[in-house]
Amino acid sequence: xxxxxxxxxxxxxxxxxxxxxxxxxxxxxxxxxxxxxxxxxxxxxxxxxxxxxxxxxxxxxxxxxxxxxxxxxxxxxxxxxxxxxxxxxxxxxxxxxxxxxxxxxxxxxxxxxxxxxxxxxxxxxxxxxxxxxxxxxxxxxxxxxxxxxxxxxxxxxxxxxxxxxxxxxxxxxxxxxxxxxxxxxxxxxxxxxxxxxxxxxxxxxxxxxxxxxxxxxxxxxxxxxxxxxxxxxxxxxxxxxxxxxxxxxxxxxxxxxxxxxxxxxxxxxxxxxxxxxxxxxxxxxxxxxxxxxxxxxxxxxxxxxxxxxxxxxxxxxxxxxxxxxxxxxxxxxxxxxxxxxxxxxxxxxxxxxxxxxxxxxxxxxxxxxxxxxxxxxxxxxxxxxxxxxxxxxxxxxxxxxxxxxxxxxxxxxxxxxxxxxxxxxxxxxxxxxxxxxxxxxxxxxxxxxxxxxxxxxxxxxxxxxxxxxxxxxxxxxxxxxxxxxxxxxxxxx
Amino acid sequence: xxxxxxxxxxxxxxxxxxxxxxxxxxxxxxxxxxxxxxxxxxxxxxxxxxxxxxxxxxxxxxxxxxxxxxxxxxxxxxxxxxxxxxxxxxxxxxxxxxxxxxxxxxxxxxxxxxxxxxxxxxxxxxxxxxxxxxxxxxxxxxxxxxxxxxxxxxxxxxxxxxxxxxxxxx
Numbered sequence: 001x002x003x004x005x006x007x008x009x010x011x012x013x014x015x016x017x018x019x020x021x022x023x024x025x026x027x028x029x030x031x032x033x034x035x036x037x038x039x040x041x042x043x044x045x046x047x048x049x050x051x052x053x054x055x056x057x058x059x060x061x062x063x064x065x066x067x068x069x070x071x072x073x074x075x076x077x078x079x080x081x082x083x084x085x086x087x088x089x090x091x092x093x094x095x096x097x098x099x100x101x102x103x104x105x106x107x108x109x110x111x112x113x114x115x116x117x118x119x120x121x122x123x124x125x126x127x128x129x130x131x132x133x134x135x136x137x138x139x140x141x142x143x144x145x146x147x148x149x150x151x152x153x154x155x156x157x158x159x160x161x162x163x164x165x166x167x168x169x170x171x172x173x174x175x176x177x178x179x180x181x182x183x184x185x186x187x188x189x190x191x192x193x194x195x196x197x198x199x200x201x202x203x204x205x206x207x208x209x210x211x212x213x214x215x216x217x218x219x220x221x222x223x224x225x226x227x228x229x230x231x232x233x234x235x236x237x238x239x240x241x242x243x244x245x246x247x248x249x250x251x252x253x254x255x256x257x258x259x260x261x262x263x264x265x266x267x268x269x270x271x272x273x274x275x276x277x278x279x280x281x282x283x284x285x286x287x288x289x290x291x292x293x294x295x296x297x298x299x300x301x302x303x304x305x306x307x308x309x310x311x312x313x314x315x316x317x318x319x320x321x322x323x324x325x326x327x328x329x330x331x332x333x334x335x336x337x338x339x340x341x342x343x344x345x346x347x348x349x350x351x352x353x354x355x356x357x358x359x360x361x362x363x364x365x366x367x368x369x370x371x372x373x374x375x376x377x378x379x380x381x382x383x384x385x386x387x388x389x390x391x392x393x394x395x396x397x398x399x400x401x402x403x404x405x406x407x408x409x410x411x412x413x414x415x416x417x418x419x420x421x422x423x424x425x426x427x428x429x430x431x432x433x434x435x436x437x438x439x440x441x442x443x444x445x446x447x448x449x450x451x452x453x454x455x456x457x458x459x460x461x462x463x464x465x466x467x468x469x470x471x472x473x474x475x476x477x478x479x480x481x482x483x484x485x486x487x488x489x490x491x492x493x
Numbered sequence: 494x495x496x497x498x499x500x501x502x503x504x505x506x507x508x509x510x511x512x513x514x515x516x517x518x519x520x521x522x523x524x525x526x527x528x529x530x531x532x533x534x535x536x537x538x539x540x541x542x543x544x545x546x547x548x549x550x551x552x553x554x555x556x557x558x559x560x561x562x563x564x565x566x567x568x569x570x571x572x573x574x575x576x577x578x579x580x581x582x583x584x585x586x587x588x589x590x591x592x593x594x595x596x597x598x599x600x601x602x603x604x605x606x607x608x609x610x611x612x613x614x615x616x617x618x619x620x621x622x623x624x625x626x627x628x629x630x631x632x633x634x635x636x637x638x639x640x641x642x643x644x645x646x647x648x649x650x651x652x653x654x655x656x657x658x659x660x661x662x663x
Binding site: 001003006013014016018036043044045048050051054055056057058060313 | 508562566601604614615622625626627628629631632645648649651652654656658659662
């Protein structure tokens with residue numbers, strides 16, 4: 001844009017701001033602005049009205065945090081020598097430091113002053129750190145000490161050299177069934193050891209899980225969430241203010257989102273979300289904003305993990321589905337129960353190599369229904385032979401036979417899909433649901449019709465035929481939804 | 494007033510001085526307090542305003558200082574953004590864009606690039622943004638530094654914000 005054109009735009013923009021005409025376009029035309037200038041001025045006015053507090057806060061007010069140099073190397077804090085900064089966050093900063101007394105490298109977390117302000121808070125922090133320090137599981141980052149140096153609180157803990165589970169997940173898919181099973185098992189075992197001591201994490205999420213150089217997972221920051229929550233506004237209130245986001249509701253259980261106290265079952269929920277996300281590559285309650293995620297956590301049922309990823313071991317899938325139940329009482333009591341369920345599932349898988357029990361039930365249902373089709377068709381043929389040939393009867397028999405064949409093929413297809421390509425099963429089930437329902441009702445109607453025709457001649461056979469038909473109808477309408485739910489989770493169809 | 498070219502030549506000196514003073518300030522400061530940009534600039538001016546100093550007056554100096562401030566902060570934000578983020582400490586959001594909108598590490602470099610484009614169209618607009626946003630000057634101070642009326646400054650500041658907002662939201 002030429003300088004003179006820009007000045008024209010600028011002057012018109014300013015005049016329009018001043019006069020705020022009701023019909024800006026007309027106002028601009030009256031001032032002889034050509035279409036390009038008009039469009040530019042209108043666009044700028046539009047963006048002006050939407051700019052909100054964009055750039056309203058001078059960035060210089062953030063200069064302290066931006067400029068603060070990492071010139072801490074070599075600084076001595078108590079008996080720690082700071083080597084460099086590892087990172088910073090809402091809770092404070094973490095440094096790589098050397099414990100000069102013991103000569104070992106540690107992660108030294110300097111807690112932000114706003115978290116450690118009042119005495120009761122410090123006391124609480126001390127208790128939490130003490131509790132966390134009692135955890136010695138290899139899957140938990142060990143807390144060495146809580147230090148108070150010049151009025152500043154520090155937590156010294158094991159240095160975990162590696163990357164977070166978040167990093168690992170952001171590197172993409174897919175993950176093998178073994179990796180999923182191993183991750184679930186390691187996390188459940190580590191969390192179980194804490195739950196056994198009555199210690200709850202409260203902020204279990206992929207950012208708090210690291211994989212060290214040996215490939216082992218370590219859970220960080222046990223019990224610290226409570227401190228953070230206390231210090232800041234309620235987590236959800238923070239979510240409405242961009243930039244003030246403290247943590248994310250994405251791993252909070254429904255009861256935590258409702259402001260109720262968290263217990264081991266809240267960790268169980270979070271563990272379910274983490275394994276789900278690790279296995280599928282996407283969050284079970286994925287939504288555009290943290291608030292929308294929270295709403296989904298509270299209200300909607302996630303798609304079953306088996307329907308989202310084909311290579312999830314059935315035992316893991318069943319565990320995750322149960323971890324994600326809304327009511328704490330419907331979940332596992334603690335991570336210990338999960339660890340047990342996973343071990344049992346693995347034993348079952350290695351001993352029988354069979355699928356999860358509920359999927360087996362679903363398969364049996366499919367088979368039984370297929371047998372019912374055969375029985376109905378055979379019965380239909382028999383009835384047709386018993387009675388005088390008649391066009392109506394022939395039509396019923398043909399309909400019965402064709403419907404049975406078609407429905408049988410469909411159920412067979414589902415069975416094969418469940419055995420060979422589990423990931424596509426839910427899609428196939430959805431696709432065939434209406435056709436199958438229609439065919440089953442047709443077969444049942446045929447059976448009832450044939451039975452009623454026969455009942456005066458051969459009462460027993462007539463009643464049997466009608467009963468089988470009613471049985472088929474009920475199996476399709478009542479039993480199948482139930483077994484499907486059991487096998488693939490609530491809301492599955 | 495000197496030409497823009499001259500001011501740019503002076504920038505490194507001011508930059509170094511500002512950086513030094515800022516660091517000293519920060520060491521003294523309590524967390525959460527606001528860095529007083531005006532005080533900072535004034536201090537830098539006094540320190541550099543020895544004999545033979547190339548700027549005519551403090552007002553001229555403010556313009557250079559604002560440019561330096563922009564460089565310092567943007568550079569720092571770039572470095573910070575590039576730094577590997579350490580686990581579990583970063584604010585975590587599902588909606589990265591939401592957080593990114595106010596995260597200086599992400600936003601500043603983008604603002605800087607857009608501002609450079611705006612500067613090519615209208616250097617005064619860029620100056621306004623440097624003084625208001627990077628330097629934290631008030632309406633009156635900015636207007637005085639540019640020699641325009643506060644009312645005009647307000648409208649031009651609105652234009653700069655609208656223009657940059659459009660650049661960054663497209």
